[in-house]
Amino acid sequence: DAKTTQPNSMESNEEEPVHLPCNHSTISGTDYIHWYRQLPSQGPEYVIHGLTSNVNNRMASLAIAEDRKSSTLILHRATLRDAAVYYCILMGAGGTSYGKLTFGQGTILTVHP
Amino acid sequence: NAGVTQTPKFRVLKTGQSMTLLCAQDMNHEYMYWYRQDPGMGLRLIHYSVGEGTTAKGEVPDGYNVSRLKKQNFLLGLESAAPSQTSVYFCASCYSNSYGYTFGSGTRLTVV
Numbered sequence: 001d002a003k004t005t006q007p008n009s010m011e012s013n014e015e016e017p018v019h020l021p022c023n024h025s026t027i028s029g030t031d032y033i034h035w036y037r038q039l040p041s042q043g044p045e046y047v048i049h050g051l052t053s054n055v056n057n058r059m060a061s062l063a064i065a066e067d068r069k070s071s072t073l074i075l076h077r078a079t080l081r082d083a084a085v086y087y088c089i090l091m092g093a094g095g096t097s098y099g100k101l102t103f104g105q106g107t108i109l110t111v112h113p
Numbered sequence: 114n115a116g117v118t119q120t121p122k123f124r125v126l127k128t129g130q131s132m133t134l135l136c137a138q139d140m141n142h143e144y145m146y147w148y149r150q151d152p153g154m155g156l157r158l159i160h161y162s163v164g165e166g167t168t169a170k171g172e173v174p175d176g177y178n179v180s181r182l183k184k185q186n187f188l189l190g191l192e193s194a195a196p197s198q199t200s201v202y203f204c205a206s207c208y209s210n211s212y213g214y215t216f217g218s219g220t221r222l223t224v225v
Contacts (some may be wrong), residue, residue, distance in 0.1 A: 032211065043203050044156065046213035085153065100146070100171070101205075101214065103155035 004088045008106040012078045020073040020107055022088030023061040027068050032091045034101065035062065035073045047073065058073065083111045115139050119204050119217035126194040126224045134189040134220050136204030142215070144207050145187040146171075147179065149200040150219075156203060162187055194224045 005023040012018040024033065034049040048055055048062045050071075057063040061074040075082055085106040092100065117138045126132055136145065143164050148156040148171075158171030162181040176198060178190045187206075191198060204217040 011178075034213065036214070043216035043219050044214070046215065049213055051211075100158055101156075102172075103148075103157070105155055106187060 003102075004090060004104055006086070006088050006104065006107045008105065009110065011110045011112065012075075013112050015077050018075040018078045018082070018109065018111075020075075020086050020088075020109065022072070024088070024090055025069045027090055028092070030092070032087045033062065033064060033068075033071050034091050035060070036087045036089065037082075038087070038106070039081075039084045041082075042082060049091070052057045053063065078109075078111045080086070080111050080113065083109055085109070114137075117204055117206055117215050119202075119220050120152050121220060122218070123181065123221045124192075124223070126222065128194060128196060128224060130194050131192050132191070132194065132222075133191075134204075134222075136187045136189070136206075136217060138174040138185055138187075138204075138206040138215070140206065140208070141184070141213065142206035143184075144209070145181065146205045147177070147187065147189045148203045148205065150203060151200050159189065160200075169172055193224075196224045198222065199224045 032051050033048050035047040036044040037047050038044045048060050050062045063072045085108050087106040089101045120135045146161040147159040150156045157173050159173050159177050160179040162168045165184040169177045180188045202220045205214045207214045
């Protein structure tokens with residue numbers, strides 16, 4: 001399975017934008033880029049996903065590099081409730097990796113009031 | 114719409130006991146997954162299913178069995194619990210890889 005690399009931790013101030021980077025240099029052409037977050041003592045929560053084009057939803061935006069070897073999750077205005085571990089994951093489209101998410105260590109986001 | 118429901122939420126087992134964790138989803142999802150999460154770690158895939166009647170091994174399948182007799186249910190069994198299986202277990206489902214996963218709230222299992 002293709003792997004992702006994320007910073008161990010990041011900090012932000014409340015109401016400021018946050019850009020969470022992810023490198024995935026071995027991504028295959030059919031891998032989707034998924035982002036999930038996990039709040040303390042809760043199950044992971046879907047944030048956003050994309051294949052090639054940038055994506056926006058009510059929670060965040062996903063910017064995907066033209067060569068797809070990196071992506072950035074953008075939280076436009078961080079709130080205290082956004083403090084969580086953020087996971088960038090590649091979901092394969094075929095073979096043995098189909099539909100499986102392989103979690104790394106993620107990025108611990110701290111939001112300061 | 115309940116999403117993904119896991120039962121029980123908490124359980125304490127003695128070494129050697131058996132138990133079954135139930136995952137139920139009401140979203141008509143084809144794919145279902147069982148993960149475990151140890152303290153300070155990311156999630157690791159135990160077993161998964163790509164449809165009713167099918168199951169496959171994930172990253173850490175030893176000591177676990179699964180069944181998917183009905184599309185909406187995915188059962189995880191521990192035949193002889195060991196302390197190393199103390200963990201938080203998460204079930205997840207999705208329609209396909211072009212959609213996001215929905216996770217359950219987890220089952221906290223302690224084996225003493």
